[in-house]
Amino acid sequence: MIRFSVVQMTSTNDVSENFNIIKTLLTNQKMDVLVLPEMCLSIGAKYKSPVQMEFDQVLIELSQLAIENNALLIAGTVKQPQTNSDKGQPNCYVFDQLGQIVTCYQKIHLFDAVVNDTQGAYRESDQYDPGSLPCVFDFMFNNKVIKMGLAVCYDLRFSLLFHELKKQGAQLIVVPAAFVYKTGDAHWEVLLRARAIEFGVYILACNQTGWHDETRHTFGHSMLINPWGEVVNTLGEEVGLLNCDIEENDIIHSKELLPSFNHVVKFD
Template identity: 35%
Template structure:
């Protein structure tokens, strides 16, 4: 089974779609020149904008989206598998947080809409309601690369291990987690969650992140990571935009799953109903 080079692109997307695409393109070209055949960008590659009206005004449907068209041209020019971690895309009267996997011929070979919406209230008054802006997806997605089967996810999905188990049981040995983790949650949980998903499934986890202070005022954690199927971090970025190129050996996933066959050993179980208050089990 052939090894291949995977790259994570770390960005600090702002409010200008054109500038974000230019920044991403420069980093993608650098990663391709370093030999990467599969390149993944972070969540919200095309725009980070908290103001809902401004966000909606900037977006287009998939068929006419400037960023997607440019990235398709770029994948074809460079002959790479380009995974745009997500774009904000107009979807009828709503907005989708949608990932695109683009083949070397420029065709879109996989789409995934983020399933889990980040609706949380954090310490210090930080509050997010993604469901007020985005329409969630309801379908898990795997796609075949020349070297491996890839499982797609986006950011907050990371906290829902059943998704990754489903992807792994569908044959995925590389799990992509493009993200824009907040600094607060990233400092607390980013590394441990990514390592856990790798260990639980015996998979490589490739996580491209947003990092730094953005134009709309939010701060993201950065630290793009690649984790091997044994849970070891084999590549890590810092806070600044850039890219990591990492050699991936698909045989390592097979080896990890032979050593710890957790996917094969899983058994169905049930939880009995609890007795009513005031009643007793005899």
Template identity: 40%
Template sequence: MQTLAVAAIQLTSGYEWHENLLDVKRLVTKAAKDGARLVVLPENVFLFDGKAMRDLAESEVQDQLFEEVLQLAKSLDIYLVIGSHPAIETGAGEPVDNHRVRQALWVINPQGEVISRYDKIHLFDVTVDDKAGSYLESEVIEPGDLQAKVVEIDGFKVGLSICYDLRFPELYRLLTKMGAELLLVPAAFTYVTGKAHWNTLLAARAIENQCYVLGVNQCGWHNDKRQTYGHSTLYSPFGEKLLGLSEEPGYFVHQINKLDIAKYREKMPCLEHRRFS
């Protein structure tokens, strides 16, 4: 297929998984009715509470939650990407120890089956000039294996990543070498770092790899210290902003085209001019 209708779902997820799930169902259903075939949810979509991730992943709720989401994709006949959700096992089935989790992205097909999983590699251990002050994801999250993931969706090669990965261009170059035409970046970028760098980084990854880049972010205040930036956006392989949201929950749908990728790569064959592998 030469085209693919993609959707970004922007949320203000909280501490209650069932409330977050209701918001997901409502917006995903709207996006599907507007023609979306691939719908992407943000990072921390069902739980915005790092300290509670392990408990949720170990609980009976985990199976119930996945059953609901798998059924949602099947009932709407869409590909659905869970931007991230905690897992207590690696993709190979090994246990995650030290009371941590893997921050996993899941790709679900229209038959309601998980067809790919990517575990966040780069962890956000930084100091930020906001109310939270510092972030130490490694306290509750184990980094994923050094394995880039590309999945095929209706003939499009889709590269997978999560949030802080966006600052590491070598990952996206590897995904492009693996054939990626669309790069997904589900995220929970803080307001401060998002305002400074979110759009710049998304555009840069699109320009340097000549791929579509879809950044799907959380937005708003999640508690009295944590605010995310929103501004979910789709960039063209030329670095043009095609569509975007502001700082409120919502969604957009846009159709991407393989011919545009070929056109930009033919006019400016940067990938063929590389001197370093």
């Protein structure tokens, strides 16, 4: 049995404070896989405030978090500076139980959209450069290999990415997010369930929640969905920890439930 723990939080622009919130939520908890939301360490209108922690130190702190919890850590996204660009990279780092970096996924689809909410418009491309490579990695548990895929927030709307993750063998796809309230209320659950059904995989979604500043409001409702499209476990809009237990064999053999992916027809 694999225990997945998902941190649902209301991040601010204070990196140290966000680390403290995460650690408080994890007090006296035990898990095998720990998931943080997108922009877990900095979010909000004051995002461009002076740097509170050097990026190298951020990686050290995340590595230590994995070690302290003896868990695989999927660290949402952090903004990684670039030497040749004013923009950062929206990177999702994965650390093993020893604090070593296993892989890093750079978010492919950036959220540039006009939304009828209190903020009105979002332009992630003003802050970030997109990635281009899907990410599937191996997680070893009880001498069995679990194939995990990664997608971040706005990626959820692009089924071709999930098709590629499935093609590369993903059996469970983790989706860290900061899905805004307006679109989340309308589309969050239905998109997550659709992806699980389309590709016969478990979907574990970790979202931000609440008001991060005067204009940015996220939806919460982190959840686990099985390959049949059923919501197995979920939070509401509260800050908290979602614990989900899954038998490793259920993940490995999920493709046998309804192998529709094997029947895909390619069109020119």
